[in-house]
Amino acid sequence: MSIFMQLIVSGISVGMIYGVIAFGYQLTFATSKTLNFGQGEALMIGALVGLTTINVLIGQSLGTFTAYFLMLPVVLAFGALQGTVVEWLGVRQAIKTKSEAGWIMATIALGIIFKNVAENVWGRDALKFPSPLPEASLSFWGIRIQPMEIAIVIGALGMMLAVEFFNRRTIQGKAVVATASDRDAAGLMGINTSRVITFSYALSSMTAAFAGVLVAPVTLTGATMGAVLGLKAFAVAIIGGLSSGLGVVVGGLILGITETMTGYYVSTGYKDVPGLVLLLLVLSLRPSGLFGKTTIKKV
Amino acid sequence: MLEVKNLVASYGKVQVLHDISLHVPEGKVVALIGSNGAGKTTTLRAISGMLIPESGSITLDGQSIGGLPSYEITRFGLAHSPEGRKVFPTQSVRDNLLLGAYPRLTGARERGDVEADIEHMYDLFPRLRERKDQLAGTLSGGEQQMLAMGRALMLRPRVLLLDEPSMGLAPRLVQEVFSIIARLKRDNITMLLVEQFAAAALEVADYGYVLENGRISVSGEAAMLKNDKAVRDAYLGGASSSH
The missing domain is CATH 3.40.50.300 (P-loop containing nucleotide triphosphate hydrolases)
Structure with a gap:
């Protein structure tokens, strides 16, 4: 029983990372009906920029904890900039010309370019990311948990709640929601919808970069870290539904927990299989996702 | 004009x-x-x-x-209450009205008293006051029309x-x-x-x-x-x- 609980607890923090990246997919999909297929690379390059920044700060004889917090705004700003570049180079033209698939290739291509840049700047080896919290596990009723795993859950939920708060409480956030529901009508309100779309790309990559520095202390950092995370988060976005914030949290947890369960009870070699089976099931039985909304239009 | x-x-x-x-x-x-x-x-x-x-x-x-x-x-x-009303269904009646005043709230037009104008819209369309916290998508067709007009008027x-x-x-x-x-x-x-x-x-x-x-x-x-x-x-x- 305690092993079972242990697997659930370990699955939760992995799942929250998937959830927060999937949340990033939703942000751009809501406003533009396009996705950044380089989302995993946004996470990776954010984590590497974070690594360099935190090492510079530690070199200034700051403590790891302080350095981590000072590094966050740099990483968030970098993520926002990176997302803006992706939107400008890869998505804007495709939206303007109403291209169905142009943005898919363009965002994949930009992702590959970011990966190559990372390999040249940071090398091909996985690097250790300094942990701001003690790495020794805490034990609760026999269940072991790393402090950083708790930080991941808090950080991921905090990021999503912050965006939700922005969307509901500020006029700029309301403009984002309006653009997501009806771009034409939002334009009539005086909202510059193409700027809103750029903004959602910036916010989406910022979320990914933040997820990168959240997960980096418990994994390793390197040019290849993004690809698998990006793909699994994409599965989570499909499982949870591209329109539901709750969906990505639940979808992320489902995937994270089934992975640790399969890894323990079946074989680590098969740990990616159940999530992908779930993805296929959802796609065939409920294509809008477990929590996907079917829009009701009153006439 | x-x-x-x-x-x-x-x-x-x-x-x-x-x-x-x-x-x-x-x-x-x-x-x-x-x-x-x-x-x-x-x-x-x-x-x-x-x-x-x-x-x-x-x-x-x-x-x-x-x-x-x-x-x-x-x-x-220039305000336009479009064909089919196009209210924002996932946002409240009040948020829809606020969005009508978006250029005023973001400095693109003179701000004036936005809250007073919302009250004025509630006076003009009393049904909207009753439903101000409801999502616009749950309104009847007639109420959505009132909202679309009120939202356009919020531009002044x-x-x-x-x-x-x-x-x-x-x-x-x-x-x-x-x-x-x-x-x-x-x-x-x-x-x-x-x-x-x-x-x-x-x-x-x-x-x-x-x-x-x-x-x-x-x-x-x-x-x-x-x-x-x-x-x-x-x-x-x-x-x-x-x-």
């Missing part, structure tokens, strides 16, 4: 508007009537920038707004474009909509009104334009159009036109 000259607009390769010219003077209500597919909605869409016109000029208070994107046109004080517009405010409403609600338009007119709000109920539209309007296959066929004072035999036969359902 709003001046449209020789407007030409197309959807793809199909030209829909041919050489439309019309004038909406300050403080007046102008009705644009015509059968389905005549180009009434397209005319409004071209004026508000939802559709980029091919040629012609559109000026508001002497400033050219033709060809600008709709978000920039709102800064000149120089001119208001109203597209088929009575569409799909029960007769009692149609009357209510027209009495609100009459009240807005008394408040000196300049309006360009597109309506299928031509008789009621000409009743409230000062001037009217009849659109036929994308061209203006007849225009003049509303009182005159109401008595024009051709207009009556085609759009007012014969002799009796009282509403």
Whole structure:
């Protein structure tokens, strides 16, 4: 029983990372009906920029904890900039010309370019990311948990709640929601919808970069870290539904927990299989996702 | 005040508007009537920038707004309550009204007292006050129409474009909509009104334009159009036109 609980607890923090990246997919999909297929690379390059920044700060004889917090705004700003570049180079033209698939290739291509840049700047080896919290596990009723795993859950939920708060409480956030529901009508309100779309790309990559520095202390950092995370988060976005914030949290947890369960009870070699089976099931039985909304239009 | 000259607009390769010219003077209500597919909605869409016109000029208070994107046109004080209402279904009634004041809240237009204007909208449309925290998608068709009009008015517009405010409403609600338009007119709000109920539209309007296959066929004072035999036969359902 305690092993079972242990697997659930370990699955939760992995799942929250998937959830927060999937949340990033939703942000751009809501406003533009396009996705950044380089989302995993946004996470990776954010984590590497974070690594360099935190090492510079530690070199200034700051403590790891302080350095981590000072590094966050740099990483968030970098993520926002990176997302803006992706939107400008890869998505804007495709939206303007109403291209169905142009943005898919363009965002994949930009992702590959970011990966190559990372390999040249940071090398091909996985690097250790300094942990701001003690790495020794805490034990609760026999269940072991790393402090950083708790930080991941808090950080991921905090990021999503912050965006939700922005969307509901500020006029700029309301403009984002309006653009997501009806771009034409939002334009009539005086909202510059193409700027809103750029903004959602910036916010989406910022979320990914933040997820990168959240997960980096418990994994390793390197040019290849993004690809698998990006793909699994994409599965989570499909499982949870591209329109539901709750969906990505639940979808992320489902995937994270089934992975640790399969890894323990079946074989680590098969740990990616159940999530992908779930993805296929959802796609065939409920294509809008477990929590996907079917829009009701009153006439 | 709003001046449209020789407007030409197309959807793809199909030209829909041919050489439309019309004038909406300050403080007046102008009705644009015509059968389905005549180009009434397209005319409004071209004026508000939802559709980029091919040629012609559109000026508001002497400033050219033709060809600008709709978000920039709102800064000149042009509000458009579009066909199908297009309220934001996942946001509350109050948020929809706030979004109508977006240019005021973000410094693109003079701010004024936004909260007082929301209260004013609740006075004008009491149903909206009752439902102010409800999601707009849960409102009835009539309530959504009230919301769409209120949202457009939140701009404090120089001119208001109203597209088929009575569409799909029960007769009692149609009357209510027209009495609100009459009240807005008394408040000196300049309006360009597109309506299928031509008789009621000409009743409230000062001037009217009849659109036929994308061209203006007849225009003049509303009182005159109401008595024009051709207009009556085609759009007012014969002799009796009282509403």
